[in-house]
Structure formats: structure tokens, C-alpha cells
Amino acid sequence: MTDQPQAPAEQPTDLSAEGSTPTLGAEAVVAYLRDNPTFFAEHDELLSELHIPHQRGDSVSLVERQLKLLRDRNIEMRHRLSQLMDVARDNDRLFDKTRRLILDLLDADSLESVVMAVEDSLRQEFKVPFVSLILFGETAAPVGRWVNSGDAQQAIGGLLCAGKTVSGNLRDHELDFLFGEEQRKEVGSSAVATLNHQGLHGVLAIGSRDPQHYKSTVGTLFLSYIAEVLGRVVPRHTQTLRPVR
Template sequence: MTSDSPSMTDTTLSADQVADFLRDNTEFFTTHAELFATLPVPHPHGGRTISLGERQIFTLRERNREFEWRLNELINTASVNESISTKLMQWCCRLLAETEIQRLPGEIALGLAQQFDLNEVGLRLWRLGQVPDTGYGAAVSEDVRTFTDSLKVPYCGTDTAFEAVNWLTATPRSLAMIPLRPAPDEPSIGLLVLGSDDAERFAADKGTAFLETIGSLASATLHRLAAA
């Protein structure tokens, strides 16, 4: 007759058997509480031994440090998002306050540069009859229009080989390109290019939620030009 459990003559238990026993007998450390103070276990960062109770305290401290790190990271992210939201609101207020519609493209580009401390902002517009054929309304190639139409979300990265980068006076270390369109499924009416000397500011792994909001607000502002 065979059995999976250890017999009365067994003198050695495997680690799995010990673990199973402790799981099945949760009252063990209640009836043998002295083991917490006397049972030696290896120190996680050294060769010496410590009591089981000390090891438990050490583990809890490690977890607390991890939780504190995560909490600080969340607080920092919240602080950054709050700052961006404030700047976004100030930029939006600036657009709403502009009464001369011909100045709206400049308010979009210059306002972004000032509110978000950007090195440079490039902007070109098309399919808007009220925009002069110079400056923000200067002609762009069909490649630029096709590329902009293909962007469903803003582009972020460090590739500076795009034609639109030439709208900036200096080559940035990272850039974001935001398509402008009246509605999500409609053809583009322009492209915003944000340039930064910081290679990480518009890194490819960055989220684009705020950039999408900028694109939506700028597009809504330009609707005033189309309506005129």
C-alpha cells in the first residue's frame, strides 16, 4: 500500500511538504509563538541569520519602501499633469480672448511656445480660405498633406527627417507633430510641429493625451477662420 503523505518512519521532509503542512495548519505559529523569536533564517542581504520575526519585519519594511516609491511616483505624475492642465487652460483662455480672427494662427503657435516653454513651434494651414498664402498659410507639399491625413494621433519621436521640421529655424532633439482637422474623420486643415532641445520631452514612448487635446482645441479655434 502506498501513500503520498510521509510515513511514520520518514526522517526527512521536503520543502514542499513543510510548506503544505504550514498552509494546512495555520494554528502552528499560534501554539509555537516562540519560534518567531528563536527560529534562525538567512538574512536577505548578508550571510548572517536573523529570527523569523525579524525577517518578517524586514519584509514588511521592504514592501513599505516599495509602496512609498510608488506613491511618490503617483504624486509626481499628478503634479505634472496638474501643471500641464493649468497651462492648457491658460492657452485656451488666450485663444478665446482673441477677437481678431486673422491673429488666431499666431496665437495658437506663439501661445503654445510661451505657455509650455517650447523651443519652437511650427504651423502650416491649408483648406482655409481666410488664411493668407504666406506665413502660416504658405504652400506645403502634397507629401506633407498626405502624411498629416495619415496621422490619427500625434507623432512623438526623435526622427528629424520629416519635411515639416524645416518649418523650424533649428533642428530639435525631439518633436511632436499634431494633425489639425475639423472632425476625426475629415481631411486635415493643418499641422502643428512642436520642437524641443530635450530628447526625452517628446520621446516615442510618451503618452499623447494632452497633445490630442491641443490638436482638438486648435482645430476648434481655426473653425472660426473657416466660418468667416
């Protein structure tokens, strides 16, 4: 509320203690409203927040009940709007971080730059505790983690065949392959996206200690974007990749 009733200048102010904030007594409010009978006509938005009983005996009038319902609905709508605003701000921050990472990937001049950009951004900017970028190829390159395509299919074939980003609680052998046996014990939930463009080139996995953080229904739009860009950027910097069909 922007406009609050102010006590007249001559009205004494009740101080509970020296240096404390002045408190406005009920008598001062009553006096002000008597001197300003059109106050609520000029500030009718306050009426929805006031509680004014309108009772006859033990019954409650329809007017009071309607006002209560409207007041409750107004509070609920405010909460919903606040939640939507929070989601919008979170999405703005995610979009900005994703945009910077994608630009870094497009500007990368080597496979080492690509790997470093992904891992540094996810750990430092996105604050992801567990990050795993695995590239598939018959011959490993000196940069990044490489595995044989057959071994990948055997370990996480179900994730690779999904054709979309998967999130939730993975099986132990899938976590072992993605994060290693030691880190797997700390991963509560994870999200996995394939690097798939004219053939399967790798997988990008992120993990959290919170079992509920990456739920099966969580949105993975931004992770999918990053994986799509990687699927196009990685093959530019190496000749060792072999498509996995």
C-alpha cells in the same frame, strides 16, 4: 515622524561647538525609554523603521526576515506614492495652462489673435523651445505660415495620414518642413498634431532639443486637445482654407 523622544529637562545636552544644534546622546535616549516603557506601544509606527536583529548563531529568524520585507515594501510604496504625486501635480499644471490657452483661442476675434495665442502660450507658458503652426490653403493669408495642401502631403503625408498625434524622432525632411532647415538641426525630438475638423486645416508641431523628451510612447493628450480646438477655431477666421481629403 511627528513625535520624537525628548530628553528630560535635567539631562545635560552635549554640544559639539558653541551655537551648534544640540545632539542627543545614546545614554539620554536609554534613560528616556526606561522612564517611558510604553513609548513604542504609543508610537508603534516607528517599529517598521527600526532595525532590531533577532539572530540565533548564524541564522536569521523568520520574524526578522518578515520585518525586513515589510520595511522594504513600505519604502517602495512610499517611493511609488511620491512619484504618483509628482505626476498628478505635473498634470494639474498642464491642465491649467491648457485651459487658459483654449479660453484664449475661443475668445480670439481674428486669425492673428489665434496664431499669437498659440505661439505665445507654448513658448512662454509651456516653455517649448520650438513651435510650428502651419495652415493649409490654396491661397495664403497675411497671418501665420501657409503652405499648399499638395506640398504638405508630399512632405509630411505620413504624419497627416496617421489620424492621431505623433511623437518621437522624425525624419530630416519632415523636420525641415515643420521647423525649417536651421532649427531642424537643433530639434532632438518632436510631437505633431493635425488640425482636423471637417477637413484637414493644418498641423501643430512642437520640438525639444532632448532626443528623449518626446518619446514615441509619450502621452500627447494635452497637445491633441489644443489641436482639436484649433481645428474648429481657425476656419472661423478665414475663407481661404480648403479641405484636404
